[in-house]
Amino acid sequence: MGSTRRATEVDPDAAARAVRVEQRSRQLLDAAARLMEREGSQAVSMQAVADEAGVSVGLIYRYFGGxxxxxxxxxxxxxxxxxxxxxxxxxxxxxxxxxxxxxxxxxxxxxxxxxxxxxxxxxxxxxxxxxxxxxxxxxxxxxxxxxxxxxxxxxxxxxxxxxxxxxxxxxxxxxxxxxxxxxxxxxxxxxxxxxxxxxxxxxxxxxxxxxxxxxxxxxxxxxxxxxx
Amino acid sequence: MGSTRRATEVDPDAAARAVRVEQRSRQLLDAAARLMEREGSQAVSMQAVADEAGVSVGLIYRYFGGxxxxxxxxxxxxxxxxxxxxxxxxxxxxxxxxxxxxxxxxxxxxxxxxxxxxxxxxxxxxxxxxxxxxxxxxxxxxxxxxxxxxxxxxxxxxxxxxxxxxxxxxxxxxxxxxxxxxxxxxxxxxxxxxxxxxxxxxxxxxxxxxxxxxxxxxxxxxxxxxxx
Amino acid sequence: MGSTRRATEVDPDAAARAVRVEQRSRQLLDAAARLMEREGSQAVSMQAVADEAGVSVGLIYRYFGGxxxxxxxxxxxxxxxxxxxxxxxxxxxxxxxxxxxxxxxxxxxxxxxxxxxxxxxxxxxxxxxxxxxxxxxxxxxxxxxxxxxxxxxxxxxxxxxxxxxxxxxxxxxxxxxxxxxxxxxxxxxxxxxxxxxxxxxxxxxxxxxxxxxxxxxxxxxxxxxxxx
Amino acid sequence: MGSTRRATEVDPDAAARAVRVEQRSRQLLDAAARLMEREGSQAVSMQAVADEAGVSVGLIYRYFGGxxxxxxxxxxxxxxxxxxxxxxxxxxxxxxxxxxxxxxxxxxxxxxxxxxxxxxxxxxxxxxxxxxxxxxxxxxxxxxxxxxxxxxxxxxxxxxxxxxxxxxxxxxxxxxxxxxxxxxxxxxxxxxxxxxxxxxxxxxxxxxxxxxxxxxxxxxxxxxxxxx
DNA sequence: TATGAATGAGCCTTCATTCAT
DNA sequence: AATGAATGAAGGCTCATTCAT
CATH class of the missing domain: 1.10.357.10 (Tetracycline Repressor, domain 2)
Structure with a gap:
């Protein structure tokens, strides 16, 4: 899968991926921050962040180590x-x-x-x-x-x-x-x-x-x- | 129930008990504080406090509600x-x-x-x-x-x-x-x-x-x- | 989130999930009942139910509030x-x-x-x-x-x-x-x-x-x- | 200790003791029953029975095995x-x-x-x-x-x-x-x-x-x- | 006898983390 | 890439029981 271009060029796939990663991270970060402000940091469980962001728990682990x-x-x-x-x-x-x-x-x-x-x-x-x-x-x-x-x-x-x-x-x-x-x-x-x-x-x-x-x-x- | 002294004196049993309660509370409070200083407040579990104080978990609940x-x-x-x-x-x-x-x-x-x-x-x-x-x-x-x-x-x-x-x-x-x-x-x-x-x-x-x-x-x- | 069928059909994902929920509930209910019959209701701890059902304790809480x-x-x-x-x-x-x-x-x-x-x-x-x-x-x-x-x-x-x-x-x-x-x-x-x-x-x-x-x-x- | 009478006579100490045992048992039994009727059998802990009877927990164990x-x-x-x-x-x-x-x-x-x-x-x-x-x-x-x-x-x-x-x-x-x-x-x-x-x-x-x-x-x- | 402080096993519950799909 | 079911360690708490006094 993915492209096989010369290394000197910027891989457009990689670039697109980087953008998506950036967007997802943003989404999760914002969700976590929002949740925290709204409910207090006590309420910040991984499940709650996932819910707030509208994604699954598992996904968080693809973007953050824990x-x-x-x-x-x-x-x-x-x-x-x-x-x-x-x-x-x-x-x-x-x-x-x-x-x-x-x-x-x-x-x-x-x-x-x-x-x-x-x-x-x-x-x-x-x-x-x-x-x-x-x-x-x-x-x-x-x-x-x-x-x-x-x-x-x-x-x-x-x-x-x-x-x-x-x-x-x-x-x-x-x-x-x-x-x-x-x-x-x-x-x-x-x-x-x-x-x-x-x-x-x-x-x-x-x-x-x-x-x-x-x-x-x-x-x-x-x-x-x-x-x- | 204990001794039967004159009513004008403060019940020495109650007094002695109060002293022991005070000592135990001190001991537990100090243990909790010590643990906190040493390991950080994340490490403060009831079991850890009990261990630090050298007593059993259950005992803490005789002195503090939770x-x-x-x-x-x-x-x-x-x-x-x-x-x-x-x-x-x-x-x-x-x-x-x-x-x-x-x-x-x-x-x-x-x-x-x-x-x-x-x-x-x-x-x-x-x-x-x-x-x-x-x-x-x-x-x-x-x-x-x-x-x-x-x-x-x-x-x-x-x-x-x-x-x-x-x-x-x-x-x-x-x-x-x-x-x-x-x-x-x-x-x-x-x-x-x-x-x-x-x-x-x-x-x-x-x-x-x-x-x-x-x-x-x-x-x-x-x-x-x-x-x- | 799953397939995108015509709205007139029932979401098959939801249906499948409902079936699995039903099966799990059955399994847990049966395990609890079986345990109860075999060991008496005194022996019914959440851990015991989990063991009897061959699942983990935590799972029970996904299907029953407590x-x-x-x-x-x-x-x-x-x-x-x-x-x-x-x-x-x-x-x-x-x-x-x-x-x-x-x-x-x-x-x-x-x-x-x-x-x-x-x-x-x-x-x-x-x-x-x-x-x-x-x-x-x-x-x-x-x-x-x-x-x-x-x-x-x-x-x-x-x-x-x-x-x-x-x-x-x-x-x-x-x-x-x-x-x-x-x-x-x-x-x-x-x-x-x-x-x-x-x-x-x-x-x-x-x-x-x-x-x-x-x-x-x-x-x-x-x-x-x-x-x- | 106690008396050393002939075995054919009833030991008055033993008799007195038996009476006290009987009274204490009554007291505890009544306390337990009363507590049970009043609060439901859920509330019957050894401590509660002791409190209800006005004695200490330890005492119950001198009259009942557990x-x-x-x-x-x-x-x-x-x-x-x-x-x-x-x-x-x-x-x-x-x-x-x-x-x-x-x-x-x-x-x-x-x-x-x-x-x-x-x-x-x-x-x-x-x-x-x-x-x-x-x-x-x-x-x-x-x-x-x-x-x-x-x-x-x-x-x-x-x-x-x-x-x-x-x-x-x-x-x-x-x-x-x-x-x-x-x-x-x-x-x-x-x-x-x-x-x-x-x-x-x-x-x-x-x-x-x-x-x-x-x-x-x-x-x-x-x-x-x-x-x- | 009688006390009650002390114990500690065991219970219910939560939640970060993993992994098959 | 994404899901969410499943895990299980860990935590707070209770309470029957023991034992030094």
């Missing part, structure tokens, strides 16, 4: 969404690093709000993730938070941001964004996402912005901290 | 440790609210370091915790973070801390402390606990301390941010 | 056997209601003899049966005993049966048939099934048949009560 | 109640065998109504009863039903009862009495105990009483079958 691999893929998928959404948000924002920082944080929080349960999965036992998965996630987080670090450095260079530990601040912003998912049941009645983002932004910026430049960013914090 | 209840008790136990350790740490610290805030944060981080996995348990699916458990945890967290809120308010009143949303800042400090557990595998090679505490403290204080009072707290941040 | 449901299904199955065997026995019998009554009673006893332990299951704690199951059994028993009631009424109308409480007599005949199973260990050494049926038939008819018509049914009672 | 033995003892106890209640009921009844038969049947039904669940236990798996227990029960049932057989024979001799298989009729009357317990959930809404007894008595007597003597017993059947 449950752990599937779950890891879902996490990676979410982190990929981060990696693509943040830059998009930055383009829409003003050129100023601090404004962009705020936009990036908001984008983080919004993606997390959409993938609350999947985001929390990142904190799963490293055992079930495996060394490989752990490394992959670490890399992705670093890569995804790269824009933050870049912006922080730009701000510091521009003199609008005080001289902080760029790595740690980036990490903290991530954690605070995740905080929305982690402590969601803590806040769900008292705080909306928008309010959460605004207040956290105010707090973060207060620690970052050079005191003598702070009045430049008042608009960013309205209406939460107009007195800033 | 697995969920046991796990909830482990969480509550950790939160209780918080609630008792933080005040102790505060007494040892200087009277100044900002110094105390830093001491409290360090104490938080240290307890979490000792109960890394149990601390993370707080973020379990609320479903498996049950409404009751969820409420209990929420209450305990609020109660445990109360010292932070008090200190923040004192600082604000004293004019050493800027006017922030006390609730959110307290929550953030908690989250940052938890961050040590949550992202431990992220930092384990690059950062020690002490370093983590110092750097985070510096960042937090930078956002809290009134700029014109900042030089009063330089010592707190050395050697991490001597330039502060 | 142990209670399986047991209920066994009971219902036996009652269904009743419901189908009795009419068959009646067709083979003479047209006369009293003759048919005797034939029905014999048929009852024979089915019960074949499902001795399962028949007794009907008397299980109603709790473990559940409200639903209880109602189902009640309905089936009423439905199954309907032929008896009909025959009794016909006999009364024809003047060959005295005017009795049709419901209670039908219930008694059922109970007496069950008696063969219930008190089997009482009789097993002294009485055979055939003998049991004959003697009980004689007793029942003596209480039912109009005295002046009794000689018409002498043949029914031979050789047990030739003097009747 | 659960099966305890349950057997409860059954035997109930059958003993039969054996003592029936004669008492007969003494209160008229001298006529048929009247006494009716009185005996009523007494049976009443005792069974009081020990519904225990009565049904008789039909427990022979396996869990053991050969010994089975024999004991068989003997007790035969002994207990002896009055019935005697009365039937007297009736036959007196010419008021037709010539029936005395053993089987006695057995049937027992079964019909048990029927009240066995099918209780069938009748509980439609029939009271008294009604059940009356109707069954009417049916039984119709099959037993010599047709030409039937009018002598009309009063027995009122108001159920006044036309008899």
């Amino acid at each position: 449950k752990d691999e599937l779950l890891l893929a879902v996490i990676v998928d979410v982190l990929d969404t981060f990696a693509s959404r943040i830059p998009a948000a930055l383009e829409a924002a003003e050129a100023d690093p601090v404004h962009r920082l705020a936009a990036a944080f908001r984008a983080y929080c919004e993606v997390i709000d959409e993938h609350r349960h999947a985001a929390v999965l990142t904190y799963r036992e490293s055992k079930s993730l495996g060394v490989e998965g752990r490394e992959k996630i670490k890399d992705l987080e670093i890569k995804t938070s790269e824009p933050l670090r870049t912006l922080l450095r730009q701000g510091i260079d521009a003199g609008t941001v005080v001289d902080v530990d760029v790595d740690l601040v980036a990490y903290n912003m991530l954690l605070l964004a995740h905080g929305w998912a982690l402590k969601h049941w803590h806040f769900e009645r008292s705080l909306g996402l928008d309010q959460y983002v605004r207040e956290q932004t105010a707090l973060i910026l207060r620690g970052l912005v050079e005191p003598r430049r702070s009045r430049d960013y008042r608009s960013l914090l309205d209406p939460v901290a107009p007195e800033f | 697995k969920d209840e046991l796990l909830l008790a482990v969480i509550v136990d950790v939160l209780d440790t918080f609630a008792s350790r933080i005040p102790a740490a505060l007494e040892a610290a200087e009277a100044d609210p900002v110094h105390r805030l830093a001491a409290a944060f360090r104490a938080y981080c240290e307890v979490i370091d000792e109960h890394r996995h149990a601390a993370v348990l707080t973020y379990r699916e609320s479903k498996s915790l049950g409404v009751e458990g969820r409420e209990k945890i929420k209450d305990l967290e609020i109660k445990t973070s109360e010292p932070l809120r008090t200190l923040l308010r004192q600082g604000i009143d004293a004019g050493t801390v800027v006017d922030v949303d006390v609730d959110l800042v307290a929550y953030n400090m908690l989250l940052l402390a938890h961050g040590w557990a949550l992202k431990h595998w992220h930092f384990e090679r690059s950062l020690g606990l002490d370093q983590y505490v110092r750097e985070q403290t510096a960042l937090i204080l930078r956002g809290l301390v009134e700029p014109r009072r900042s030089r009063d707290y330089r010592s707190l941040l050395d050697p991490v941010a001597p330039e502060f | 142990k209670d449901e399986l047991l209920l299904a066994v009971i219902v199955d036996v009652l269904d056997t009743f419901a189908s065997r009795i009419p068959a026995a009646l067709e083979a019998a003479e047209a006369d209601p009293v003759h048919r009554l005797a034939a029905a009673f014999r048929a009852y006893c024979e089915v019960i003899d074949e499902h001795r332990h399962a028949a007794v299951l009907t008397y299980r704690e109603s709790k473990s049966l559940g409200v639903e199951g209880r109602e189902k059994i009640k309905d089936l028993e009423i439905k199954t005993s309907e032929p008896l009631r009909t025959l009794l009424r016909q006999g009364i109308d024809a003047g060959t049966v005295v005017d009795v409480d049709v419901d209670l007599v039908a219930y008694n005949m059922l109970l007496l048939a069950h008696g063969w199973a219930l008190k089997h260990w009482h009789f097993e050494r002294s009485l055979g099934l055939d003998q049991y049926v004959r003697e009980q038939t004689a007793l029942i008819l003596r209480g039912l048949v109009e005295p002046r018509r009794s000689r018409d049914y002498r043949s029914l009672l031979d050789p047990v009560a030739p003097e009747f | 659960k099966d033995e305890l349950l057997l003892a409860v059954i035997v106890d109930v059958l003993d109640t039969f054996a003592s209640r029936i004669p008492a009921a007969l003494e209160a009844a008229e001298a006529d065998p048929v009247h006494r038969l009716a009185a005996a049947f009523r007494a049976y039904c009443e005792v069974i109504d009081e020990h519904r669940h225990a009565a049904v236990l008789t039909y427990r798996e022979s396996k869990s009863l053991g050969v010994e227990g089975r024999e004991k029960i068989k003997d007790l049932e035969i002994k207990t039903s002896e009055p019935l057989r005697t009365l039937l024979r007297q009736g036959i001799d007196a010419g008021t009862v037709v010539d029936v298989d005395v053993d089987l009729v006695a057995y049937n009357m027992l079964l019909l009495a048990h029927g009240w317990a066995l099918k209780h959930w069938h009748f509980e809404r439609s029939l009271g105990l008294d009604q059940y007894v009356r109707e069954q008595t009417a049916l039984i007597l119709r099959g037993l009483v010599e047709p030409r003597r039937s009018r002598d017993y009309r009063s027995l059947l009122d108001p159920v079958a006044p036309e008899f």
Whole structure:
């Protein structure tokens, strides 16, 4: 079966197959993520994912090695969404690093709000993730938070941001964004996402912005901290 | 039934029994926590807890209603440790609210370091915790973070801390402390606990301390941010 | 998903699946019943049923919701056997209601003899049966005993049966048939099934048949009560 | 230890001990029976019996070999109640065998109504009863039903009862009495105990009483079958 | 005698994984 | 490529029974 072309050419069969594999993976990943958000990660059994995707259990195993691999893929998928959404948000924002920082944080929080349960999965036992998965996630987080670090450095260079530990601040912003998912049941009645983002932004910026430049960013914090 | 003492005394049998119940509960709670730290919470089966504690499965059910209840008790136990350790740490610290805030944060981080996995348990699916458990945890967290809120308010009143949303800042400090557990595998090679505490403290204080009072707290941040 | 035939035809896949489901259910039901007859209902664990049927435990749960449901299904199955065997026995019998009554009673006893332990299951704690199951059994028993009631009424109308409480007599005949199973260990050494049926038939008819018509049914009672 | 008297005298210690054993057994038996009637035989665990009796689990094992033995003892106890209640009921009844038969049947039904669940236990798996227990029960049932057989024979001799298989009729009357317990959930809404007894008595007597003597017993059947 | 803490075999059930079709 | 029936290990839990006190 299949074609027997020269190796220098791209095998069109292989290409078509790759496309189908891609589509199926997408379908399964989306189903798993949807299920997870809708029913909580407790309800994610292979059968449930299959049902949600409208395929058979067996098929999942043709695309993912097993449950752990599937779950890891879902996490990676979410982190990929981060990696693509943040830059998009930055383009829409003003050129100023601090404004962009705020936009990036908001984008983080919004993606997390959409993938609350999947985001929390990142904190799963490293055992079930495996060394490989752990490394992959670490890399992705670093890569995804790269824009933050870049912006922080730009701000510091521009003199609008005080001289902080760029790595740690980036990490903290991530954690605070995740905080929305982690402590969601803590806040769900008292705080909306928008309010959460605004207040956290105010707090973060207060620690970052050079005191003598702070009045430049008042608009960013309205209406939460107009007195800033 | 046992002895027949004067009614004015507390039944010594009941008292002795209460002590034994307390000891057994401790033993089981510790075993569960130990197992969790060592093998990860995935490995926590009732049989495993029993083995770790050196007792039989059945016995656990005399002290805890079931697995969920046991796990909830482990969480509550950790939160209780918080609630008792933080005040102790505060007494040892200087009277100044900002110094105390830093001491409290360090104490938080240290307890979490000792109960890394149990601390993370707080973020379990609320479903498996049950409404009751969820409420209990929420209450305990609020109660445990109360010292932070008090200190923040004192600082604000004293004019050493800027006017922030006390609730959110307290929550953030908690989250940052938890961050040590949550992202431990992220930092384990690059950062020690002490370093983590110092750097985070510096960042937090930078956002809290009134700029014109900042030089009063330089010592707190050395050697991490001597330039502060 | 399978073939794409004309919509007017029944989906052959679904049909085939239904057949297989039916076969498996049969197999499991029979295994459970067999096990019950051989080892007593105490020995009926899911594992034992699986072993007896030559399948795995898990499979049972694809066909029955749980142990209670399986047991209920066994009971219902036996009652269904009743419901189908009795009419068959009646067709083979003479047209006369009293003759048919005797034939029905014999048929009852024979089915019960074949499902001795399962028949007794009907008397299980109603709790473990559940409200639903209880109602189902009640309905089936009423439905199954309907032929008896009909025959009794016909006999009364024809003047060959005295005017009795049709419901209670039908219930008694059922109970007496069950008696063969219930008190089997009482009789097993002294009485055979055939003998049991004959003697009980004689007793029942003596209480039912109009005295002046009794000689018409002498043949029914031979050789047990030739003097009747 | 204890006393060292001559063997010809009854050891008073032993006697006292026997009394205590008897009392304890009573206490436990009653507790078990009470529990069974109140909660159904499903709820009869050793712990529950101990609680109901106000003693510890361990103590039960000093008086009964185990659960099966305890349950057997409860059954035997109930059958003993039969054996003592029936004669008492007969003494209160008229001298006529048929009247006494009716009185005996009523007494049976009443005792069974009081020990519904225990009565049904008789039909427990022979396996869990053991050969010994089975024999004991068989003997007790035969002994207990002896009055019935005697009365039937007297009736036959007196010419008021037709010539029936005395053993089987006695057995049937027992079964019909048990029927009240066995099918209780069938009748509980439609029939009271008294009604059940009356109707069954009417049916039984119709099959037993010599047709030409039937009018002598009309009063027995009122108001159920006044036309008899 | 009496207690009740402790045991552990055994039960029901779930679910990731495999494999014949 | 796709299905889904079948597997069986593993988990949570119960409860009859024992034994040190």
